Amino acid sequence: MLAAERHSKILEQLKAEQSVTVSQLSLALDVSEVTIRKDLIKLENDGLLTRIHGGATITNFLPLERSFTEKLEERSEEKQAIAHQALSHIQPGDTVILGAGTTMMELAKLLRGLNDLTVVTNAVNIAMELNSQGKHHVILIGGEMRHKSFALVGSVAADNLRGLSVFKCFIGADGVHPENGLTTLNLAEAQINQVMMERARKVYVLADHSKFGETHLAKFAGLSDVDRIITDAAAQHLISKYAELGINLELASLQGVSR
Structure with a gap:
């Protein structure tokens, strides 16, 4: 096994488990502990892990x-x-919240095929997309806009959300982790995500497979706080692991998706 391949596997295991031991890696990769220690030194020098006694984190x-x-x-x-x-979880006449993000924008585009929805959102670009469809009642919550995500955040946004109640909330996450829950890169967006979830009877998290095993700055919910996580077929190997935690993963097929 080439060094680059070993390094990739070491980082994958770290991503999944947060910490590893030299003996554990030596056994898994079928190389000597001396080789593993050299690998860990190289990866630490690259800023990709931190060595600790007997292993790395x-x-x-x-x-x-x-x-x-x-x-x-x-x-x-x-x-x-x-x-x-x-x-498939949205019916005509539903009242829903859509959070900010690129996957949420894809969902907003598809709502053109439904009628008479009431959609609450904190994303300016999603509100504009829905308004262009001319078929739904759109509520843009107000607040301070973040230029990177077009999301409205802050106390005004949170207070306005607390005055509303919806049936379903669809929200994204930068990280989905079995122990660390749902996280995002921005604290202000995490706070709004929390309020969105509180105002809905059912919560759906939309996250592609790359988000699993990730943990970022701001936690906004535990996995048990959501009703369903919708992801793509590349996360199929995680179904049983998350089922043991009582978490329902729903896989989306790429069949029929435009390329």
Whole structure:
């Protein structure tokens, strides 16, 4: 096994377990503990992990938040598939909350096929998309706009949300972790996500497979706080693990998604 392949597998295991031991890695990768120690030194020098006695732990760093436009083309087929699956949980006449984000925008586009929805959102771009459809009652909650995500946040947004009640909430997450729950890169958005969830009877999280195992700055919910997590088929191997935790993962098929 080449060093680069070993490094990738070490980081994958760290991402899943948060910490690993030298002996554990040596056994899993079928190489000597001396080789593993050299690998850990290299990865620590690259800023990808922190060595501890007998092993390593994941480096506690804050990744840079990318803009909505930068995220738009990433895993676009998976996001479209997830949005199509989420659409099956919305009926004409429903009252729903849509959070901010690229997957939520894909869902908003699909609402053109339904009639008479009441949609509450904190995302300016999603409100504009829904308004252009001319078929729904759209409530934009107000607040301070974040330029990276077009999300409205802050005390005004939170107070306005607390005066509303809806049946279903559809929300995204930057991280989905079995122990650390649902997290996002921005504290202000995490606070609004919490209020959105509080104001809904049912909560659906829309997250592609790359979000699983990730933990970011601000936690806004535990996994048990949501009714369903909708993801893409690449997360199929996680179904039994999350089922043991009482979490319902629903997989979206790429079949029929435009390429």
